[in-house]
Amino acid sequence: MKKIVILGAGTAGTMMANKLRRALDKEEWKITIVDQFKTHYYQPGFLFIPFGIYNKEDVVKPKSDFIPSGVEVIYSEIDKIEAKENRVVLDGGKILNYNYLIVATGTKTFPDETPGLKDKLWYKEIFDFYTVEGAVALRRFFKDWEGGRLVMAITELPYKCPVAPLEFVFLADAYFTEIGIREKVDISYVTPMPGAFTKPIATKMLSELLEEKNIKVIPDFYIERVDNEEKKLVSYDEQEVPFDVLTVVPVNMGDAMIERSGLGDDMNFVPTNKETLQSLAHENIFVLGDASNIPTSKAGSVAHFAAEILFENLMSAIEGRPLHAKFDGHANCYIETGNGKGALIDFNYETEPLPGTFPLPGVGPFGLLKNTKINHYGKVMFRWIYWHILLKGKELPVEPLMTMAGKKKVG
Template sequence: MKKVVILGAGTAGTIMANKLAKMLDRKEWEIEVLDRNNIHYYQPGFLFIPFGIYSPKDVVKKKDAFIPRNVKFTVADILSIDAEENVVNLVGGEAIRYDILIVATGTVPTPSETPGLVGERWYKNIFDFYTFEGAVALHDYLKDFRGGKLVMTITELPYKCPIAPLEFVFLADAFFAKKGIRDKVEIIYTTPMSGAFTKPVATKMLSSVLEEKNITVVTDFYVEGVDEEKNIIRSYDGREVEFDGLVVVPVNLGEEFLASSGLVDDMNYVQVDKGTMQSVHKPNVFAIGDAANLPTSKAGSVAHFAADVLAENIVEYANGKAPSHQFDGHANCFIETGHGKGTLIDFDYTNEPLPGMYPLPGIGPMKLLGVTRLNHWGKLAFKLIYWEFLLKNRRLPVSSKFSLAGKKKV
């Protein structure tokens, strides 16, 4: 019996387990999923916890509830990968052999990489919301916030869910307006990018929303460190931004155990062909989702769309053929803009977000790069879609392939 091992039972790993359970010949292939725990977080929901839109219980379920019954799920800590011997070594000494390895371990917020960030003020007036614990702690802080400088800062690229920091400041604007203290809160957004987003058309649109909401943007700001005594973040070029409350997107890295595998770049992301998602170092190793060094957003939608391609390539490789299916980098994201409205972007490796309608060209009903209430409801509805359709590999009325149909060149 040959074996596929999937590392990680988050979004990407769970989708792949459900796909391959149906697509591989199970008389020839065994599938095992490894993860350090049995807690599955709906990570897009972390954004809503600080503002009381979701409660902590809304974003937590058991991982094994979404793993097919004919797929083995093992909770264990991974020590290392021996890619030469085709073995995953576990803490405690056990070794798991594989014929095909799929790395879906995501990306890890690592605040300790930024000097001064994790100190006496961590989770007191300095927070992240990219972890469950951080989001809950930030909720407790914001409910008692009465005014001052609230700073949202991005420490380094890349990081998962690139639009989440923008959503945070948009929701903060609405949150404080509802509390009647918006005039007492200065919201500042710092980014290492030269604009609000990486793509020009979307940047222009999102910048206008930031301006409309009186949110100060500080660009090309690469965080060198945090002075928690003075409540200051400092950039490498010497600029300083004061804060009363600081919300941070920490440095994101791949899992530490990958560092010695010979499969990764200097940030521990698996180096793959961007089309096939096959390792450039070992042909029987593949990576998907945030764990891969794909030149596109580290977002759940990318994992979703890429899974359709990777599953076909895994089947080809399992049957002795070279992977031939190509992922185009398709990504789309709802963006909460506050006050019950949102927008939507859709793009791939070569095409930036453009205005138009989605998913049906000319019909929608979602409006791309338009701020609408329907886009907001689409964002909220996605939680149910995620739990009941996406993870379980049930068909959704969207294509994994990017299309320019219904979009307007500007």
């Protein structure tokens, strides 16, 4: 029997398990998925926990609910991939041989990489919201906080869900306005980027929104350390930003197993053909989601669109055909802006976010680079879509490759 092994039962790995099990003969192909954790987290929902919009229970479900029958599930840590031998070594020494391997081990936060970040103020006055533990701890803090300097800081690029820190400050503005202490809260957005976002047209729109909400942007700030005694961020060029409460995006890196396997770059992301999603080093290894080094957003939408391409190419490889499907880096992100409104961006490797309508030209119903109520509803609806359609590998009425239909060229 031929074997496909999927490493990681998060968004990307679960989608592929569902797609492949439907497509491949059960008598001919054995599919195995490996993950050390049994709980699946709806990570976009972490953002809403600090503001009491979601609770922990809203963002967790058993992984077993989404893995199809006929797929072998192994809950175990992974020691390493021995790519030349076509095998995976699990913690404890168990060996999994494979004909094809899909690496979907994602990215993780490493607060220890920044001196002083995970020190005596950690989860007391310094928080992340990229873990459910951090989001819940921040919720408890905000319940009693009476105001001061709130700093949202990004340590390093890349990081998953690039718009989430922006959404955080927008929601913070709305939350503190609602409870009547916004005039007592100074909100700053500290980023190593030259502006609010990586793309100029979107940066202009988002910067205007930040200014309108009285949120200060501190660009080109590369955090060297966090001073817990004086409660300040210190950059490599000795700039300082004081805080009373710090919310931070810690350094994001690929799984340590990638490093042990000798398959990663200096951030433990797997060098991957950005179009075919095939490992640059091994033809029978494909990489999906945040585990790869492809030059687009580390976001759930990218994993979804890329999964369509990877599926086509893996089927081509199995059948001995050339890998004709090409991923274009398509990303699609709702941006929660607070007060029941949201924005939407749609872009790929070559085309930055542009104004227009989505998914239908001239009709929408969603507005690109517009701050509207319908975009907010799109964000809210996505949680249901995620649990019931996306994870199960079902088709959505959005093409995996970006289209210019409905978009308006600028300049």
